[in-house]
Amino acid sequence: MIGTEQLYSALRAPEKVHSMQRIIERLYLNYQRPVRIMEVCGGHTHTIVKYGLDQLVPEQVRFVHGPGCPVCVLPQHRIDAALHLGAMPDTILVTLGDMLKVPGTQSSLQQARATGCDIRVVYSPLDAVSIAQKNPDHSVVYFAIGFETTAPMTALLIEQAQQLRLPNLFFHINHVLIPPAMEMILATPGCSVDAFIAPGHVSVITGSDIFTPIVRRFEKPLVISGFEPLDIMASVERILRQLNRGAAKVENTYSRSVTRQGNRKAQMLMERYFEPRPTFLWRGIGAIAHSALQLRAEFAALDAEVRFAECCPAPAPESGRGCICGAILTGQAHPQECPLFAQQCTPTNPHGSCMVSNEGACAAYYKYRRDQ
């Protein structure tokens, strides 16, 4: 813990952040055009808003917030599946904490739990093993969510379930992938994103090379960043240097954790159990090809979508709730530009996907900026 503390206090030191601020100001003097930098990780969004980093960069340099929250982008029919699965008799639904509040069509897991459904929140997916072992007469469904970051943990859980021959542990896989979503945003006509701050935790798993094709195709600077204020400021500095030179390449300011190849062991584990879905509906954005994972056909016996198919509704168009989540998630609008923001739409009563999870962009602005 001491080592960690030394690390983050160094990466938060005000004098270092301020000296980076001055470098950014100087670099911007040479550029002088509006810059829109998109981050696609809720952790980055929070660092930016929490520390007020947007107040430290030149006014014309704007942070726009992409689909950086795996909970926010889950469409309603997937949440409804969780609710249906949790309502099955003799069933325990296991998931991660942030899922609780997310509204499905009718209800949320939090409300379902209050009405008596057995819904359990775990911190490590592997906890699902002991839940399944302790409840042999129950079906235990692990509702898996997250980007590439958490997918290896789910794969590890599946491996353990296989090794232990647990007959009552099933998986509902909702892992989504970041690079296809970034491509989708860049390919959208009128896209105004000038550069990316690429996600840190995702890159730990995937490696930085995964972004090379995107940068080559769209010619936008991309810098992988850590989650401390100095990480983000250093990434903005790298982006401005690239823009000044007219360059577009992948850079990595999070080299203390991210390599070019990533975590091969985690990747192999994912490849063993998962394959890309032909298409997946992102809440607020729409269908994106090959943007999510599913269990490979050989593991169909473990797949809750197969085993309990009657509980898993087909993708359906989202009911309009009057919010502008789609525009926010693609960087075309800012949370505070939404007419529902902090009025009808709050974290306690979220209308749109960006407000539902703690990691959503609207939730971050509500938490740190409301009224200001």
Add this chain to the structure above:
Amino acid sequence: MNNRILLAHGSGGLENQHLIQEIFVDAFRNPILCAMDDASVLEMGTMAVSTDSFTVSPLFFPGGDIGKLAIAGTTNDVAMRGAQPQYLSAAFILEEGLELDVLRRIVASMRTELAVCGATIVTGDTKVVPRGAIDQIMINTTGFGRLIKDCSVARIEQGDHLIVSGPIAQHGACIYAEREEIAVSGLISDCCSLWPVVKTLLDEDLGIHAMRDATRGGLSAVLNEWAQQTGYSLIVQESSIPLTKQVEGFSELLGIDPYILACEGVFVVAVEPHDSSRVIELLHQAGHNRAALIGTVTEEKRSGKNPQVILHSAYSTQRLMEFPSGEILPRIC
């Protein structure tokens, strides 16, 4: 006596009487309680009264237990009003099957804490509910205290200094870690009776306007409540808020804001600026070594805007300290 609580212990008969005599009256012995009338008679002037119910899992945690909490929690509320806690009621709801030794340990801990704040239990009640109806034990205490100085949120004024008495969030982080079996060494609850230190503050004629202990909802709840109730915005210097290394590490690990985590032995004082250094000095002398000035009460309510708690960061940027809401959940990514 059997070594576990039985439903019979709540039936009003002999077992009930034994339980009351051997566990409660023995521990809390004093003339008022021992009169064993239907009600106790107290002679008091202007009083402050506060009630609170306690349920915590685990019952015993580093730095305290539910018994200590049940005394400190209620007497602290009385003390925050500028009153000396004197008398308490204590009502116990016990789950069938609770080990008597566990109950004895809890009651012994209550007795110790009563001695710290010089208060006595003058009336009580016991109920037993069937196994599974509650988690082992719930305790309600009501505290009565003699008002010494009228400390109230209504007296907070523009310009007041805001002082926090010690490192925040220790109780919340400790309980969270215990409950979820997250191994962070050195997390200890700050649970303690505040009356002794409050007394030293009240003994001097200081311009203290209000005090509030930061329990559920943590520092953030206290400051946001004060902003809402007074109509003034509060400005807080983030770097001045005292945190232990352990709590900081815990918050980092789980991505949980320490400002919303509970304390059980830390309070916030709103005091006239000219007395703030003396308050801090007295807190330090009383062993609250990390007491610190964290902010000020600012301007009148701005039209059309709600009063807010605004955090100033070490980078000269600003953000809100949010009012806690919903369950405390760790981040996913």
